[in-house]
Amino acid sequence: MNFRLALKGAALAVATGLAGIASAQDEPLKVGFIYCCPIGDLGWSYQHDVGRQAIEEEYGDRVETIFQESVSEGADAERVMTQMALSGADIIFATSFGFMDATNNVAARFPDVQFEHATGYKREHPNVTTYNSRFYEGRAVVGHIAGKMTETNKIGYIASYPIPEVIMGINSFFLHAQKVNPDVELTVVWVYSWFDPAKEADAARAMIEQGVDVITQHTDSTAPQAAAEEAIAAGTRVFTFGQASDMLPYAPAPRIASIIDNWNPYYIKRVGQLLDGTYESMESWGGMPEGEVVIGEITDEVPADIKAEAEAMIAAITAGEYHPFTGPIMKQDGSVFLAEGEVATDEQLLTMNFYIEGIDGDIPN
Amino acid sequence: MDAINPVILIASLIVASTPILLAALGELVCEKAGVLNLGVEGMMIFGAICGFAIAVETESPLLGFLCAALAGAALSMIFGVLTQFLLSNQVATGLALTLFGLGFSALVGQGYVGLKAPATPAVPFGPLADLPVVGPILFSHDAMVYASIALVAAVWYVLAHTRAGLILRAVGESHDAAHALGYKVVRIRLLAIAFGGALAGLGGAYLSLVRVPQWTEGMTAGAGWIALAIVVFASWRPWRIVLGAYLFGGISVLQLNLQAAGIKIPVELLSMSPYVITIVVLVLMSRDRTRTALNAPAALGRSFHASS
Numbered sequence: 001m002n003f004r005l006a007l008k009g010a011a012l013a014v015a016t017g018l019a020g021i022a023s024a025q026d027e028p029l030k031v032g033f034i035y036c037c038p039i040g041d042l043g044w045s046y047q048h049d050v051g052r053q054a055i056e057e058e059y060g061d062r063v064e065t066i067f068q069e070s071v072s073e074g075a076d077a078e079r080v081m082t083q084m085a086l087s088g089a090d091i092i093f094a095t096s097f098g099f100m101d102a103t104n105n106v107a108a109r110f111p112d113v114q115f116e117h118a119t120g121y122k123r124e125h126p127n128v129t130t131y132n133s134r135f136y137e138g139r140a141v142v143g144h145i146a147g148k149m150t151e152t153n154k155i156g157y158i159a160s161y162p163i164p165e166v167i168m169g170i171n172s173f174f175l176h177a178q179k180v181n182p183d184v185e186l187t188v189v190w191v192y193s194w195f196d197p198a199k200e201a202d203a204a205r206a207m208i209e210q211g212v213d214v215i216t217q218h219t220d221s222t223a224p225q226a227a228a229e230e231a232i233a234a235g236t237r238v239f240t241f242g243q244a245s246d247m248l249p250y251a252p253a254p255r256i257a258s259i260i261d262n263w264n265p266y267y268i269k270r271v272g273q274l275l276d277g278t279y280e281s282m283e284s285w286g287g288m289p290e291g292e293v294v295i296g297e298i299t300d301e302v303p304a305d306i307k308a309e310a311e312a313m314i315a316a317i318t319a320g321e322y323h324p325f326t327g328p329i330m331k332q333d334g335s336v337f338l339a340e341g342e343v344a345t346d347e348q349l350l351t352m353n354f355y356i357e358g359i360d361g362d363i364p365n
Numbered sequence: 366m367d368a369i370n371p372v373i374l375i376a377s378l379i380v381a382s383t384p385i386l387l388a389a390l391g392e393l394v395c396e397k398a399g400v401l402n403l404g405v406e407g408m409m410i411f412g413a414i415c416g417f418a419i420a421v422e423t424e425s426p427l428l429g430f431l432c433a434a435l436a437g438a439a440l441s442m443i444f445g446v447l448t449q450f451l452l453s454n455q456v457a458t459g460l461a462l463t464l465f466g467l468g469f470s471a472l473v474g475q476g477y478v479g480l481k482a483p484a485t486p487a488v489p490f491g492p493l494a495d496l497p498v499v500g501p502i503l504f505s506h507d508a509m510v511y512a513s514i515a516l517v518a519a520v521w522y523v524l525a526h527t528r529a530g531l532i533l534r535a536v537g538e539s540h541d542a543a544h545a546l547g548y549k550v551v552r553i554r555l556l557a558i559a560f561g562g563a564l565a566g567l568g569g570a571y572l573s574l575v576r577v578p579q580w581t582e583g584m585t586a587g588a589g590w591i592a593l594a595i596v597v598f599a600s601w602r603p604w605r606i607v608l609g610a611y612l613f614g615g616i617s618v619l620q621l622n623l624q625a626a627g628i629k630i631p632v633e634l635l636s637m638s639p640y641v642i643t644i645v646v647l648v649l650m651s652r653d654r655t656r657t658a659l660n661a662p663a664a665l666g667r668s669f670h671a672s673s
Contacts, residue, residue: 038471038582040478070467070583156625189624190632196586197577202381202618206625209373222479226579233484249479364632 029275031055032089033067034080036096037195043220043244044194044261045069048095048118050245051263058268062275073098081106085113091274093267094118096194097163104128114274114281119165121350126281131266134287135165136172136349137317138259139216140324141295141310142241145257146214147177147184148306149239156187156212158203158219160194162364164352166218171356172324173216178358186359187212197223204228208238216241228254239301246296257310258296265291285346288318325349330357369622375615376501379510380576382614384409384568386513388592389599389606390520391437391564396596397524398557399537399664403459404444405565406589407466412437412566413573414474417482417580420570426485430509430570437566438559440466445558449551452668463589471582482578485509509571514607516564521603533557537662540669550669565589598646600660612646613639 033052035045052065066089068080077099084092085106091114094103100120107115107125116129123130146155155177159166174186187210189203196219204215204224208231215238217224225247228238232254240250242258266286273279286292295314298307316322325348327338332355338344355363388405395402415436420429444462447453487494488511490504524530533553535543540550572588573580591613599605620635 040471040474040582042479042581187625187627189621190636191621192636193586195583197579197581197584198381198384198572198586198588199617199621201577202377203621203625205377206618206622209370209622210625212625221581221584222579223577223581223584226481226577229481230578249481360627361629362631 028062028064029059029091029271030087030089031063031065031271032081032084032092033065034071034077034084034092034094034096034099035067035069036073036098037070037220039069042222042247045095045220047245047261048093048263051267054264055267055271059271059275063271071099074102077102078106081115082109085110089113091116091271097165114279116270123281123283129270129281129284131270131284131286132165133261133263133292134285135259135261135293136168136324137287138293138295139169139172140176140317141313142216142257142259143173143176144180144313145241145298145302145306145310146173146216146239147179147181148309149256149302150177150181150184150214151237152211152213153181153183154185154187154210154212156189156204156207156215158200158207158215158217158224159188159190160218161192162190164350167355167363168349168352169218170359171352174359175329175356176324188359188361190364191219193219195220197221200224201227204240205231208236213237214239217243220244222247222250225250225255242296248296251297252299253301255299256301257298260294260296262292262294288314289320331355332357332359369619369626372498372501374619374622376505378611378615378618379502379506381618382610383510383513384571384576385588385592385595385614386607386610387516387568387571388565388589389595389610390513390517390603391561391568392592392596393599393601393603393606394520394524394533394564395557395561396665397537397601397662398533398554399540399662399667399669400448400554400558400561401455401459401666402441402444402462402558402561403456403593404441404462404466404589405561405592406585406587407463408437408440408562408565409466409569409572409589409592410470410583410585411440411466411473412569413584414470414477414569414580415566416570417573418473418477420482420574421477421480424483426483426574427508429482429574430567433566433570434563435566437562437564437569439562440469441558441562441565442555444562445555448668449554449558452670455666455668467583474580474582477580478582480580482574482580485575485578507575509567509575517603517607524603534662537664540664540667544669544671550671554669565592568592601662602660609646612642616642 037045039045039049071077071080093116095118097119100122103115103117104122104124107128114127119132120130157170177184191199191203200219200221201223204227225240228240231238239256240254242255244261246258247255323343325344327342328340329338331337388409392405412433416429416433419432420426444458447458448455485507487505488508493504494500536550536553544550595609598609616639
């Protein structure tokens with residue numbers, strides 16, 4: 001074979017290669033999702049799956065989505081993502097904090113696949129994006145309602161793991177409860193799990209036993225609502241909020257409002273960018289203005305004036321006029337976190353590792 | 366903050382412990398017959414959804430529990446056929462049964478997410494339930510709590526004092542000897558597996574009908590594995606199952622209550638305490654090596670075929 005022929009052959013190979021890429025673009029964009037919990041949790045993973053379905057609805061035949069639920073963090077997550085990448089996924093959404101390292105490890109091996117990690121902070125490769133939602137905006141609204149609704153002045157928080165995300169939520173919730181009710185006391189119970197219905201129910205029961213009459217949670221199941229419903233049946237006055245998804249089956253009481261993670265706008269935007277070629281890796285942190293944090297229906301158990309105040313707060317946050325972490329805010333030890341009028345930076349929020357003034361107890365290490 | 370009310374604490378630890386108590390008791394009988402079934406978690410969750418679904422459809426918790434036991438037994442028969450007739454590896458088959466049970470229950474349960482189960486009423490003890498201290502602890506529970514204790518007593522009696530129990534233990538100690546004496550090893554083991562499955566199913570239904578009470582996928586969250594550990598913890602003795610289950614359930618409820626009461630003990634310490642105490646007790650018990658070793662059924666986990 002002479003040199004010229006070889007060159008010709010190479011050109012032909014490049015041409016067919018290009019043709020291959022062109023024809024690949026006619027195929028639907030393959031979008032993968034991995035979930036930490038069952039879709040049927042009616043909480044976190046359920047809501048991501050709603051986002052997946054929104055993509056299919058928006059783009060129809062132009063996309064194909066695949067998903068895997070109940071993936072354990074660690075080696076399993078890596079296997080599932082590798083499998084997805086090998087089976088031709090163009091973009092993979094890893095939807096749990098615990099998938100962070102696995103996402104970056106797999107991203108290193110598949111530079112042509114885009115990886116998006118929810119609630120993480122590690123972007124070790126150019127094809128990794130992190131995205132999160134400003135849940136603390138929702139917790140501020142819920143905290144306001146809790147502070148007004150409590151009669152025992154004891155409100156409770158079922159917490160999962162002591163990470164900044166969760167601590168930020170606790171602080172935002174308590175800060176706004178305290179603003180409208182200076183006597184309010186906060187009880188935090190750590191369950192060290194994102195999803196353990198039996199434990200969550202027991203935690204709720206333990207709090208109710210201690211006189212807590214408004215409970216919110218940073219765990220994924222509806223078990224605390226079920227436990228509260230049981231207490232109501234036994235004659236106790238107690239309220240809860242839906243977490244991650246609406247949890248409406250428990251309305252009008254105990255569930256009196258909810259924080260809904262609405263990922264639809266974000267997922268539709270990112271997949272759209274990939275389809276029209278404007279996609280870039282980034283760091284995203286949307287909230288109420290972007291429609292990613294939504295407060296579910298506030299039921300009639302909440303008096304009209306409190307409901308109106310909550311709605312005013314939602315409007316102010318959505319319009320960008322109010323930031324839930326606006327000074328003066330003191331740390332638990334009495335030192336200044338934010339001076340009068342000062343607004344917390346994203347950096348300060350994302351590294352939050354202390355309780356604000358008025359919360360009793362210590363954060364586990 | 367108010368201190369914890371010990372009476373209510375004890376009453377709630379009994380409720381928290383009943384699912385693992387039932388599942389562990391079933392596994393004990395199964396292991397006494399020489400079969401190691403690691404599929405407890407899968408049978409539990411299958412019992413949880415079947416019991417829940419039936420209770421919702423018929424509005425009868427009793428029927429729910431009954432069907433949960435049947436469902437657990439039915440699922441265990443997959444394991445039974447594979448290990449007893451096809452001589453598959455018990456460990457691998459048990460693990461597969463757990464995975465199958467988790468997936469299958471999710472499939473069955475799709476229409477039941479977010480529904481409410483009919484309440485399981487407490488047994489009406491009349492004035493006894495109003496007694497101070499003793500009333501809430503002993504006389505305020507639903508029928509399943511008493512049934513679980515009665516089952517422990519029955520299992521203990523059968524294993525220790527009846528011919529049937531003797532045969533079951535013989536099969537678990539030396540299937541070859543039992544076979545030589547003319548006992549139907551495979552048949553006896555299948556019965557033991559079915560009993561284990563039925564009790565695991567009951568335990569699962571107790572979770573979905575009383576303790577949580579609702580259906581969510583993956584709701585057993587490892588309770589089946591704890592039940593397996595408790596069998597070893599109890600060194601294959603029925604009454605120690607009660608001790609183990611109440612100890613484990615008690616500490617996990619206590620630590621949540623301590624947190625809610627604002628008692629200043631590091632949370633990490635509290636959260637790991639059930640596991641730490643389990644390990645400590647295991648270590649203490651296995652100091653006397655020969656005794657513990659003697660107590661494990663000798664043929665545990667070994668396949669039996671009449672020709673070998």
